[in-house]
Amino acid sequence: MTGSVTSPPAPYASPSWRRRLRRTRRRATxxxxxxxxxxxxxxxxxVAPAAADRxxxxxxxxxxxxxxxxxxxxAGGVVHRVPVPRGGTVAVETWGEGPTVVLVxxxxxxxxxxxxxxxxxxxxxxxxxxxxxxxHGDSDPGYLGPRRGTVMEFVEALEATLERFGPATGxxxxxxxxxxxxxxxxxxxxxxxVALVAPNHGFEDVVAMFTxxxxxxxxxxxxxxxxxxxxxxxxxxxFDLAPxxxxxxxxxxxxxxxxxxxxxxxxxxxxxxxxxxxxxLVTTQGLGxxxxxxxxxxxxxxxxxxxxxxPGPGVTPAANTEASGETRR
Numbered sequence: 001m002t003g004s005v006t007s008p009p010a011p012y013a014s015p016s017w018r019r020r021l022r023r024t025r026r027r028a029t030x031x032x033x034x035x036x037x038x039x040x041x042x043x044x045x046x047v048a049p050a051a052a053d054r055x056x057x058x059x060x061x062x063x064x065x066x067x068x069x070x071x072x073x074x075a076g077g078v079v080h081r082v083p084v085p086r087g088g089t090v091a092v093e094t095w096g097e098g099p100t101v102v103l104v105x106x107x108x109x110x111x112x113x114x115x116x117x118x119x120x121x122x123x124x125x126x127x128x129x130x131x132x133x134x135x136h137g138d139s140d141p142g143y144l145g146p147r148r149g150t151v152m153e154f155v156e157a158l159e160a161t162l163e164r165f166g167p168a169t170g171x172x173x174x175x176x177x178x179x180x181x182x183x184x185x186x187x188x189x190x191x192x193x194v195a196l197v198a199p200n201h202g203f204e205d206v207v208a209m210f211t212x213x214x215x216x217x218x219x220x221x222x223x224x225x226x227x228x229x230x231x232x233x234x235x236x237x238x239f240d241l242a243p244x245x246x247x248x249x250x251x252x253x254x255x256x257x258x259x260x261x262x263x264x265x266x267x268x269x270x271x272x273x274x275x276x277x278x279x280x281l282v283t284t285q286g287l288g289x290x291x292x293x294x295x296x297x298x299x300x301x302x303x304x305x306x307x308x309x310x311p312g313p314g315v316t317p318a319a320n321t322e323a324s325g326e327t328r329r
Contacts, residue, residue: 038215045217053223056216060224061148063135064108072115072294073130074122079138082131082157082164088140090157091132092164096122099169101306103130104158106175106200107149110137114174116294117302124307126170131161151203151239152232154180162189169193170306174293175264176200182241185249195254195302198261198289201268202240203228241268245276253279254305256298263289280305 037059044052074095081089093111095118103114111130118128134142134157135149142153158180162168169192173181178199185194200206207228211221229235237243244250253276257269266283273281282301284292292298 034213041214041216041220045220049219052217052220053227056211056214056220056224057227058148059214060210060228061144061150063147063149066108069110069112070290070294071112072118073112074115074119077118077130080164082160084134084153084160085156086134086143086153088134088142090134090140090160091138092161093130094165095128096126098125098127100127100129100165100167101170101172102158102161102168103128104154104171104173104177104180105130105133105136106173106177106198108136109174109177112137113290113293114172116299117172120299120303121306124303126307129161129165129168131157133157150231151176151179151183155183158184159187167191170195172197172302172306174198175289179203179239179241182244183239185251186244186247191251193252193254193306193308194250195256195305196241196269196272197256197298197302198258198264198292199241199255199268199272200264202242203236204240207236242271242275245272245279250276251278252305254282254302255279256282256284256292256301258284258287258289258292260286261289261292 041052041055044055073093077093077095080092080094082092083089091111101117101121103111103117105111105113111132114130118130121128132139133149134140134153135144135147139157141147142149144150154176162184167190171181171184171189171191171193172195173179174197178196181194181196185191207221207225211224216224225236232238255269255273255276257264257266259266269281269283273279282297284295284297287295287298
């Protein structure tokens, strides 16, 4: 089953020269920092391989700098502090009453990025819960310290939230939050519906991209993979989303992904929609990785999917809805 969704075109606004200058400066600074990190790692690999191993792992666990916190939350949320297994608490915000939908942000994000889903879900009679992972948003630092994190802490934060507030009828994930949703599905969570926005690619691919970006030598790259698997207690492939479709653990699912996403490739969503049964893919254009969260096309599609009751949408794995008219700003 295919269809089309047309959103009203957004007015084009050319960036001012000040914005262009700031963007150019940020890119130049980032390029210089990357060059310095590469040079430092090359030197360590030659004279102190163990130090290179530690530095690579530290860089992997370091959260990205976020220049501005996107916040789409409405007023009226109640913030709770929920303990997590490795110590400290995470911030969990709740709105409304009724069947529970939990929102899960991605790596370096926070709960406010998914705030656009809150009001329409509450208006539809749902309780909405949004959680900040350790080291993110308003949560305490993770066990590795400030501005550090691991995917396992994400998973544990979601599990602690579900244990505290009860099972969810719907789960919404963004980017790495989609992997977190997949992990709780694999562990036995049984939501009625799931929505995945800009799902991230497999961790083997992510590690390969990371090691390639830093130009790590083979020995350091192998040590990094082994260290990550030791921390996680499972192979990197154990975090991949697509294979879950063959395990019978996936409920009716909506996938939303933008063709111009520069952080997670659109092909990931196509593969996911092909391998997960009872799944529909909504494609947007010109929104990238983050602005897709606030798009009316995304919000309307996710809310409609989550509030639908009973059996799944009954579409073929290849079903795809195109959302056109989104203009890059």
